[in-house]
Amino acid sequence: DTGVSQNPRHKITKRGQNVTFRCDPISEHNRLYWYRQTLGQGPEFLTYFQNEAQLEKSRLLSDRFSAERPKGSFSTLEIQRTEQGDSAMYLCASSGGTSENSPLHFGNGTRLTVT
């Protein structure tokens, strides 16, 4: 399977703990995105990488959130001192090609529950 892979699929954590999610994009894709989705809503943009460079970061991403893509391949999203409001589905997507309007290919997401 050469699609976007996200791990873990589910994460339950207690408030105040740190969590880290991983995304492995489609191998030839140079653009990688993180989104957050809550029930009944469309995805909210969090951040965007082109290769290893983080080019855009949403105002939604507080200082407790950090994302990296150190070698321009896989990416990690860390949430420090989790809060109940962080409970959501975290989606990773990648795209490739020369057009910035190339479609995004999504992983199945990591569902975070903060108790």
Added chain:
Amino acid sequence: GDSVTQMEGPVTLSEEAFLTINCTYTATGYPSLFWYVQYPGEGLQLLLKATKADDKGSNKGFEATYRKETTSFHLEKGSVQVSDSAVYFCALKNAGNNRKLIWGLGTSLAVNP
């Protein structure tokens, strides 16, 4: 700023009924338009796309035409199946302003046998 508005759900249809899910947008420049589908328990999948005015995207019996004059990209299918039950999202991507997708809120479709 750029935005997408799609009809509220849930939409409930009988099998073989005709489906229309309305989507309109506001954007500067010339965005590309997309429909994504999210089946229960799964991630978002690209259903179809159109990159310029009058383009028609199609896939799995679904169609949508990019209408610049009405700023619309309505999703249609002539005969829905139970397996089409999912949430459908309309989205736009405007390289002129940003690199991220702007999403509608999603429309839930339930098809009954």
